[in-house]
Amino acid sequence: MLSKGGCPRTMLSIRDALEALEGRWKLLILFSLSEGPKRFKQIAREVGSITDKTLSKELKSLEANKLIKRDVYDTFPATVEYSITPHGLSLEKVLDELHYWGLAHRKKVIGK
Numbered sequence: 502m503l504s505k506g507g508c509p510r511t512m513l514s515i516r517d518a519l520e521a522l523e524g525r526w527k528l529l530i531l532f533s534l535s536e537g538p539k540r541f542k543q544i545a546r547e548v549g550s551i552t553d554k555t556l557s558k559e560l561k562s563l564e565a566n567k568l569i570k571r572d573v574y575d576t577f578p579a580t581v582e583y584s585i586t587p588h589g590l591s592l593e594k595v596l597d598e599l600h601y602w603g604l605a606h607r608k609k610v611i612g613k
Contacts, residue, residue, distance in 0.1 A: 521566045522592075526551055526559045531589055532596050534569060538584035568592070 522528060526548060533539060533547040545556050560583060563569045568589035574580040607613055 521568070524559065526555065527563060528596065528599065530556075530559055530563060531568060531585060531592060532600075534583060534585040535590070535593065535596065538572075538582045540580070540582055544583065563589070 522531075529548045530544060533544050539547075541553075541556065541560075544560075545551060545553065548556070551559075560569065560571070564571055567586055569583050570586050572582045572584065574582070
């Protein structure tokens with residue numbers, strides 16, 4: 502069944518998910534944080550080749566979508582730590598499946 506906009510209603514949820522996770526970095530950031538809370542530079546090192554500006558933007562987007570939370574500790578200088586929320590953890594199966602699919606895809610396409 503099609504909605505008025507021409508998009509099947511069943512696809513709305515997929516579109517919402519893709520909008521929340523769009524881009525090159527968000528899934529990698531979530532994968533990094535699934536191992537436990539991390540500071541900004543720790544995430545940057547694990548994700549690799551991401552600029553500070555882009556990482557900051559992606560973290561804000563993930564926080565707005567309630568997939569991660571940002572904790573600021575009263576230290577000098579202030580300590581900021583990011584962690585995955587229970588809502589973000591609900592993507593664990595998706596991340597695992599993407600990981601395994603990526604391994605199979607790499608083997609099929611690259612032969613490794």
